[in-house]
Amino acid sequence: MGVLEIKQLYKSFGNREVLKGLDMDVPEHSIFGFVGQNGAGKTTTMKIILGLLKPDSGSVTVCGEKVTYGESKANRHIGFLPDVPEFYGYMNPMEYLKLCGEIAGLSKTRIKSKSEELLELVGLKDQKKRIGGFSRGMKQRLGIAQALLNEPKLLICDEPTSALDPIGRKEILDILLAAKGKTTIVFSTHILSDVERICDRIAVLHDGKLALCGTLSEIKERHRLHGFILEFESEETASCFENAEELKQPLISLSRDGSTVKVLMKDCDMDGHFLLGVLSQKRIVPLKFAVMEPTLESLFIEVVR
């Protein structure tokens, strides 16, 4: 059983249907990348998980507990980092974490030790000034600290890196990676390089449903193009290979760019051995022989189109 289970979730705003039967299952101790275009419904889904929005139909379960709209008891298993976390500007980080801890029902000593530990983790330990004067990156880091305060089984981050500079982004991603052992992380984004950097599972939300879901390697395997890239010493050898009789088949498409040839095969039964055969027949040794890996970007565009 997963930490988070979503079944047949529907939600519309006015007559705009945002979620049309979303099913999702997040297993324990994974970093789950939740990808989708702007306006695809990522934030809506997260708010429903948190009981902040009311779904039209469908059910959400967190750690075996059903999410109810309004006053959701399942929230005690969840830590949430909103896309733009807002705090009370007149407090300092320690005061704010104390308030959060009291609300979450932690003991005084626990709040103190946990706050110090987390502020250390997010690099705000010696920050005594009021949150009102914080930069966006600092707020985001404090946001992670408050989300992790009650040691949630599920950490939900809504586009945590979207508005940050490269260093801030790297820091946030490192913090999330560090938290991985202790909690399950669902993290929405449209920055695919972030997903590739830290996620082990991804789901692509498109048109109100999951268009793609699984571990990163699984998905890449499933969407592997039967293509190869060959690089040769010179353009002559490249064109010699390109013009080989064996390759003149309707199922094979070739494209040459200088001394590099791309081979795409539409027939799944054909594979690299065939090309290697051609090469050895022609007595050509390529400089490079590589299988084309699908990039997440190409997958995303393919799915969303």
Next chain:
Amino acid sequence: MKGYLAFLKKELFEYAKTYKLFIMLIIFAVFGITNPLIAKLMPEIVKSFITDGVVITLPEPSAYDAWTQFFKNATQMGLIVMVILFSGVLSSELSKGTLINLLTKGLFRTAVILSKYTCMVLVWTISIVLCFGLTYGYTVYLFPQGETSNLLFSVFCLWLFGLFLLAALLFSATLTGNSYGGLLITGAVVVVCMIMNIIPNVHRYNPISLATDNMGLVLNSIEASSLYSTIMISCLLSLIFVSLSIVIFRKKQL
């Protein structure tokens, strides 16, 4: 309950840190001090404006004048300042999204509404007690011979009207989700109460009597018992407003 106390502490901290508490206390303290002073000095002030040839006989100022000033200032300026100061009670948190973090920490929405109301009531109570204390002290000092009746009861009525107004404010703030809407509906509630007051039989049950009959009580021209039904109605209405706020807030999509 834990959430309620923690959030109440945060609310008090907020009023202190954002100077709202300070402003309330200063304003009510100034009223408290000036009420008896103005009563005492009014004849002098009027005299200085009188040109030769006009003869006006002014009655000797008394404790009643001090209390007239008290009830006038507290009910008009005081309540208005309070309502404006508290108008952002919910809207600022809703529009900024500061509540989201805490609600997802397991804070119950009921606790949010209840602690917000408690905190407003606390601030109002401290302010009115301060104002009353100062006015009382100075009045006794400046008009030692003054005698009043039903004074505490009359102040209690005013305090209760404040509670009613705060409940209405909380309700309208929850309903509209922004501070202007909150002010508008609260204003409308007061206006409706005032218009209703024109109907003679309604006066006995109208919450606004709590803020208009105070001097009558002090002068003993109005019986305390005539306000009992109004008190009941006001308590009931406040309770309804607060309960409705909770119900609406629990259903609100954030």
